[in-house]
Amino acid sequence: MIDLVKKRPILTIITVVALLLLPFLDVMEVTIMEARNFITAREMLTDDNWILTTMNGEARYQKPPLPTWLTALSAMLFGIKSTWALRLPAVLMVMLLGSMLYTLSRKLTLDKSHSLYNGLIGVTSLYVILIVFEAPWDIYAHAFMLVGIYSIVQIFRKDTISWAYGLLAIVGIGCSVLSKGPVSAYALLLPFLISYGIIFRTSTTAKKWLLFVGLLLVGLAVGFSWYLYVRYADPETFAAITSKETGNWTSYNVRPFYYYWSFFVQSGLWTVPAFIGLLYPYLKTRVSNLKVYQFTLLWTLVAVVLLSVIPEKKSRYLMPVLIPLAMNTGFYIEYLIRRFKELKDKRETIPVYFSFGIIGIVFIGASIFGLYLLFTEKPIEVPIITYVFYGSLSVIGILLLKKLYQKSIEQVFVLLTIGLIALIYSLGTLHAENKIASKNHFEFDGFFKGLNIDKSTPIYAYKKTSPEMIWARGAKIPIINSLKELKGNDVIYIIDCEWCGELIENDPYIDTFKNAGSYLIDLNYEGLDYKNRKVGYVYKLIKRE
Structure with missing residues (x-):
């Protein structure tokens, strides 16, 4: 089986991503960030706002449009x-990211097996998986930039200039900027260039660097073309949004310099191997390719430092660091696969037994606990396949511990990947059934049916509403600041958000209407991460004679 997997490495990476993410892609609730992006995509289709992008009918130039397209x-x-x-599309970007990790590793002269490990570590890292369900456009920016970086390495390492790779570099850089501005250029490309320039300085000519500068400028021009057009077409709005966004860099989510120092934890399953992979004095005499190891290590650390100097910090901003970190971790995994059976020093073997053994125990524990709850409490009816997935976790955990005892690290690596898939399937099927069984969840469709009104009937929001509400509405929710704005209407429907309190009752013009009743809309699923912003009251107001 392992030999078959190695023969089709890119297909293997794509298949793993598909198995991990596609079956339960619609199970998780739409998050606030997703709702913003999805609303913008919807208004592209309904209002034809493909260039001057909008959210709820108002300009939304905070993010460039390629991922939304x-x-x-x-x-x-x-x-x-x-x-x-x-x-x-975000899942397809994860597939692209994993495939490019493999091809870049191969171009850096690593063998097929080692390159496959790098790709699989990348796509099974914790935050690479989670980012799909948060729907920020980071995954697009970094996947496209990795295409650009791969093309640059091709140009640097070939004796003759390849204009095909030059064009691909422009496309990769341009698409990255069109996905999230200069974020990936700073967090992924710049640390790559610094590290590559230091480690491979003697093998890259000045002519190649000059060519790269030209390609970079053209790629940035392609990427920033949207910004230039919007600045020309809607200058006042663009300036106001840009000023607010740049102000956030120094005043919003400000964290200390060391906030990112636990970055290797973001790799999830690979936390301990990722940390050990950073220990240069230990690994420098053990890796299969010292120069490339030095490069991936420096690339990782420079990326962390560059991100750390920016005052605004969020966990998802570490996503680009996971790319060189996956390649760096791959050196340690490759070393264990190659040499672990020969190791006698407990200082080398104990961390391996601990890191992989604890995961095997977690698989078994999750299986036992899950089956116990399903057989004893049975909070909901679940399909038989859920029991199968939870049961398989025990089998995988036991096999993993057995192969670890036999020091077959390559098989342990495969079982870790399979176990992660089984764990996601176990949680995914249970979460799906919880979602179906939820009694509190109330869709907007139910509101329309309950009041016997058409979906085209306008519904307004009083002073504010959440992106999740707008998304669930299926259309825009115009925001008003006073009932005076709607005095001419005979009947109006207004959402007053739960966390706002009874604000509508205090409106100076409330006496102009009589309240025909308020109706609760709760977009939360019972027992699943309850949020006040997803609850509102819809008032039916009728104009007084």
């Missing part, structure tokens, strides 16, 4: 209400 195209094919369709 791809999301809108997917929605056009599979349905605008399909969460699965809206998340699909």
Whole structure:
């Protein structure tokens, strides 16, 4: 089986991503960040706002449009209400990221097996998986930038200039900037260039660097073309949004310099191997390719330092660090696969037994605990396949511990990947059934039916509402600041958010209308991460005679 996997490495990476993410892509609730992006994609389709992007009818220039274009195209094919369709492009970007990790590793002269380990570590890292369900556009920016970096390495390492790779570099850099501005250029490309320039300085000519500068400038021009157009077409709004966004870099989510120092934890399953892979004095005499190891290590550390100097910090901003970290961790995994059976020093073997052994125990423990709850409490009816997945976790955990005892690290690596898939399937099927069984969840469709009104009936928001509400509405929710704005209407429906209190009752013009009743809309699922912003009251107000 392992030999078959190695023969088709890119297909293997794509298959693993597909198994991990596609089956339960629509199970997780739409998050606030997703709702913003999905609304913008919807308004591209309904209002034709493909260039001057909007959210709830108002300009939204905070993020460039390429990921939203791809999301809108997917929605056009599979349905605008399909969460699965809206998340699909992000999954394709994870597949691209893993494939490029493999091809870049190969170009850096690592063998097929080692390159495959790098790709699989990358796509099974914790935050690479989670980022799909948060739907920030980071995954697009970094996947496209990795295409650009791979093309640059091709140009640097070939004796003759390849204009095909030059064009691919422009496309990769341009698409990255069109996905999230200069974020990836700073967090991924710049540390790559610094590290490559230091480690491989003697093997890259000045002519190649000059060519790269030209390609970079053209790629940035392509990427920033949207910004230039929006600045020309809507200068006042663009300036106001840009000023607010740049101000956030120094005043919003400000964290200390050392906030990112636990970055290796973001790799999830690979936390301990990732940390050991950073221990240069230990690994420098053990890796298969010292120069490339030095490069991936420096690339990782420079990326962390560059991100650390920016005052605004969020966990997801570490996503680009996981790319060189996966390659760096691959050196340690490759060393264990190659030499672990020969190791006698307990200082080398104990961390391996601990890190992989604890995961095997977690698989078994999750299986036992899950089956115990399913057989004893049975809070909901679940399909038989859920029991199968939870049971398989025990089998995988036991096999993993057995192979670890036999020092077959390559088989342990495979079982870790399979175990992660089984764990996600176990949680995914249970979460799906919880979602179906939820009694509190109330869709907007139910509101329309309950009041016997048409979906085209306007619904307004009083002073504010959440992106999740706008997304669930299926159309825009115009925001008003006073009932005076709607005095001419005979009947109006207004959402007053739960966390706002009874603000509508204190409006100076409330006496102009009589309240025909308020109706609760709760977009939360019972027992699943309850949020006040997803609850509101819809008032039916009738104009007094």
